[in-house]
Amino acid sequence: MRLGRITGILVAVAAAGAAAFAVLAWHPAIAPVAAPPPASPDVIRAGETLAALGYCASCHTAEGGRPYAGGRPIKTSFGTIYATNITPDARTGLGGWSLDAFTRAMRQGIDREGRHLYPAFPYTHYTGLTDGDVAALYAFVMSRMPVEARTPENDLPFPFSVRALMAGWNLLFFREGRFTADPNRDAIWNRGAYLAEALSHCGACHSPRNALGAEVTARAYSGGEADDWWSPALDAGSTAAPPWTEASLTRYLAGWDPEHGGAGGPMAPVVAAHGRVPRAEIAALARYVAGLAPPGQAGRAPVDRPVRVEDASLARGATIYAGACAVCHDSGGWAAGGVPYTAPSLGHRTTITGPDPRNLIHVLREGIAPASHARGPYMPAYGEMLSADQVTDLAAYLRARFSPDGPWPDLRETVHRLMPDAPVGRAGPSTTASAKEPPR
Amino acid sequence: MTGSIALSVNGRRHMVEAAPETPLLYVLRDDLGLNGAKFGCGLGQCGACTVVVDGRAVLSCLLPVAALEGRAITTVEGLGTPERPGLLQQAFIAENAAQCGYCIAGMVMRAHALLDRNPDPTEAEIRAAMAGNLCRCGTHRRILAAIRRAASSRKGDRAGTPPPATGAGQGQGQGQGHGAAGATAGRVRS
Structure with missing residues (x-):
């Protein structure tokens, strides 16, 4: 029978495939x-x-x-x-x-x-x-x-x-193989490339992954995610304001940078571990990572702009900012004598300038706890204090004031997904909010 | 711009005139005369201002009143009176947990929220919950003992031995003399 013969061939092919796979x-x-x-x-x-x-x-x-x-x-x-x-x-x-x-x-x-x-x-x-x-x-x-x-x-x-x-x-x-140095680059860059690519596996979080969970090498360092946090792009797509430099990356990777602040979320233990690492190794990593964005990129400047108070959600967010955030975050930044561990303004934070609101929501919900037995950084957690709608209003306000890009489209849904246990509360103040324009 | 905001505090409804971004702590102390919650750092770092909103411990120095309409606020004055202290207040008095007393109202309210949600916390759970509330005098061990005492008396665990008081002079009146664990204002619910 013809059908029988085809079935036989198919079975044989499948068996051969299975055998080859078993060997592999x-x-x-x-x-x-x-x-x-x-x-x-x-x-x-x-x-x-x-x-x-x-x-x-x-x-x-x-x-x-x-x-x-x-x-x-x-x-x-x-x-x-x-x-x-x-x-x-x-x-x-x-x-x-x-x-x-x-x-x-x-x-x-x-x-x-x-x-x-x-x-x-x-x-x-x-x-x-x-x-x-x-x-x-x-x-x-x-x-x-x-x-x-x-x-x-x-x-x-x-x-x-x-x-x-x-x-x-x-x-x-998967391609097995040792790291090969680029002879056209200096020794420090090559050391940083080796560390970043082979050991520190930066791309595991900072590169996107495909449907089968493999890093998309063609878009390496264009941003990814870790533990439901968004991992910022390290390449030309970076929204950091001001743009990262080798010097600021070295400071950040060693603990804290006056312009960009400190690490949060899954990046915090990475930076904490660097406490045991010689500065030269961190500087090499920084040289490599700074080189991922094209040199001479114009970059972005931090933004702090007036917010339309006619928008009820933004007005409620402005009220919450004034009562809950401004006391620290309008203090001018630690480097200028303001509250410790604050940046000059929130326009310096990729949690707000980035394309994804998740990191901001995580930080608002959980705060930033000091490492055990260490001094700050310490931001109080708002997950028990504000309702999901109030966090939505606040995040929308922060985005409108401190980012040149438009509102996050899926903000409300994301806040509600990440804060299922938030207090219910009312939607927000029913009184006329005195939303202040930020200092120009 | 000030407006009229309705707040529910210790089971009573208040209309307060305040700018909407005013921290709850200022309204409690300046407008409602509820001086239990204290201003410590004003930056959410010390916990002296802790009160309970809808069953959860919050930092009242960082919570604008406009965010609190329709939510049930409880302060230390809502737990008892000097004459009839609440269970946690009794435990803090019995353990002599207050030294200067400045942090104690915040400690009591943080512990109150904890025991409401978790009536039988482990030592690790108590320490984790209380970690954000600082005491400059260093009476943490007595504060922890007071919370354990309150937890076991809430259970009505008469068979078990309640943890012994950690210091001498555990007279109730003496504990009350430290002030903060007792109520300071007239607007209280017994």
Whole structure:
């Protein structure tokens, strides 16, 4: 029968495909070792600096948990992945991992037992690391105190729960290979490029991702997202006002810049980790990142303009700003003697000048907490104080006053989505608001 | 421009004449004579001005009155009187939690909101909830003890041993002498 023959061919093709895929997806386990070889303190120290630049702890540490013991949920658009325990615990961590096993995980995304890791772990970047740096990172993590902490099971629906399918994803989107320097650039730029691309994986958040979660390299650094925060563009699409410079980026990445302020959201632990990093490494990162925007770009100046008070929502927002925000944010900025950790005006903040309102809503809702036992920055949280409609009015006012671009189109829906537990309150003042025009 | 704004404070309705952006704290203290909530920093950093709005602890120095129409405001005066202190006020008095007393009304109100939402908080939950309220005298341990005491007496947990008072001189009258935990104004709900 003809139909039978076609079916037979199809079955044969499918079987051959499955066999080829199995070969592609299968990786052998690497035999466990009793103990890692001893490493010199200098190598361990170098690994500590590299781990800070890769801010490994920010994913591999649960809220309130022991450093590197894993368990932090990483929300992706496919489901929740739990960061693993990378302390050298024999049962629940990297105990028994040889340098070869660690290297394969870092460069190919395959764990010691031969299973595929998900690219939420950015092996797509770490593949660029040098042998020496992988060995130093290995020496550092293996010298941590072992912590017994079982990593929770991932919460991924089928088919994403099938790790072997990552072989196909790798075929489509992953190119293994070491970082290669650009001989036309200086040594500092190349150092920064190596750090940014291979270790600090900046593109993991600052580049857009496609439907299958792979970074769109053609639009690298044009902005992305992390943990439902918007990650600003680092390229020509940056809305920063004034534009970033190598010097201001160095200050920002080291902690605080008078013009642009400090890091918030998922970027805060990145900058916090830089406290252990030599300034020269941060300056190299800054040189590379500053070079992502075309040189001589005119850039934008901070805006502070009058707001139309005939608009009822903007008038309500102006009232809230005057009562809740102005006491700090109209103080002229820390550098000029104003309230500590404030910028000269909110026109300097990408939370307000950016195309996406989510970061502003997160900051208004949660405030900015000081690191434990550290002095500020500290902004009080308004998530318990203002209703979602009041936050909408305030955000609309901030946007109108401090950004040259138009209103955020989906502001109200986004506020309500991000503040489901906000107090209900009334829509806003029913009295005539005395919306003040900002100082010119 | 001032306007007339209706506020509900401690179960009573007030019409106040105020510019809409006026912080609630100023209206409470200057217009309504409710001096329990204190001006500490005016920047939302210390918690001395904490009151409760619709069951949630808020910083009254950073909340414009116009944002509060139709919402139920509770101040420390709403929890009890010097003669009949409320449960948390009794616990603060019993533990001698006030030294200078300036932060205490804010502490009591933050704790009140916590216990309303979570009647049986763990030590970690109490500390997390209270983290934003500062005390310059350093009576944090007594403040925490007072909150634990109030939580266990709210439970009516007579069988369990209530946490012991942490200091000498736990006479109730003496605690009241520190002032802030007691009511200071006449407009109170018993």
